[in-house]
Amino acid sequence: MEQKELQILCEKISIDLFGEVFRHEVRFNNKLRTTGGRYLLKTHDIEINPKYLKEQGVDAVIEIIKHELCHYHLHIKGRGYKHGDRDFKCLMKKVGAPRFCKPLTTVKRVKQSYKYIYQCSTCKQEYKRKKRMDISRYACGKCRGELILKQEIKGS
Structure with a gap:
């Protein structure tokens, strides 16, 4: 999936599930390690971890986009967009967005050691x-x- 296809997918999900247009940019960010995606408050852009596409497929990316679009649409409207906010939890439930994405199997989890x-x-x-x-x-x-x-x- 290329950048342009990702943008089209995000815009389609936004209209289909939220009934509103996504007017900003969505892109892959190879530097993301511990998260599937993130919503950028200053630019209103969304970044997606490309490792999820490679390992878990398009369905995982769709779930991540739905989650990030919840942040996006609530923030644009000036409502509670953070994970703990009631507005955010209600919107996630309404559109079927996951709270967390499934962890990548290729990323090694470092066991905390103690001396x-x-x-x-x-x-x-x-x-x-x-x-x-x-x-x-x-x-x-x-x-x-x-x-x-x-x-x-x-x-x-």
Whole structure:
């Protein structure tokens, strides 16, 4: 799918589902990594992650466009366009837009690693940390008990 086809698709979805014209630009952005698309508040343009087209097909791109058009049309009208706003949630439900897109399988998710495990000497609550901390300056957030270094993981 080329840029021009993407623009035509977006304009068609806007008229069919929202009953309004999309007057701005939609384009692919190769720099998007963690999201399927985004609506740009200043320019009113929409950017789509091309990896979704390659991996999940046109249907995934249509779902992303529907979601971004919800942001677009509500923002243009001066109504609640953010994810938590009631207007946004109602419009998404009305047009069948997804809240999130399916994650890409080609993108590697980095597992959070930790080096230190601290434990409360009173309630046994565990705290996993990447960096070493001065336990004389901190207490347990649950019971205010004293923290001890339970384990230091080597080689992470």
